[in-house]
Amino acid sequence: MPATDIIDYGPNILSRIIDHSGEALAIDIGAPTQDPASGEWLCRYRIENTTTGSSTGADPLAAIYTALAAIDADLARAAESGTAYTVFGQADHGLPRLPGAPR
Known part of the structure; x- marks a missing residue:
């Protein structure tokens, strides 16, 4: 989803905070909300000036976990294309990875 798209990711x-070429960028994660129709939980996130997204889970914790893993995958894809993001000077962002996700 392009960074220009506006989504309401809730509270x-x-x-x-991650670093991109000396610029501090915020990663924000919104509170999970439940879809009344499916019962699934949705967790929206935003990487400042870069991307927005969402992830689902069977409960709020699963939705947050999969959102963290989706953020890690977004950052890994950016690194593969030459855009490096670091946390405390480290390329490992300290976020969970889903099985089979790029490292």
């Missing part, structure tokens, strides 16, 4: 419950 911010988690944040992390």
Whole structure:
């Protein structure tokens, strides 16, 4: 999803600051919300000036976990294309990875 798209990701419950070429960028994660029709939980996220997305899970914790893993995958794809993001000077962002995700 392009960074120019605006989504309501709800109240911010988690944040992390990452570095991109000396510029601090925020990763924000919104509070999970439940879809009344499916019962699944949705967790939206945003990487400042870069991307927005969402992930689902069977409960709020699963939705947050899969959102963290989706953020890690977004950052890994950016690194593969030559855009490096670091956390405390490290390329490992300290986020969970889903099985089979790029490292």
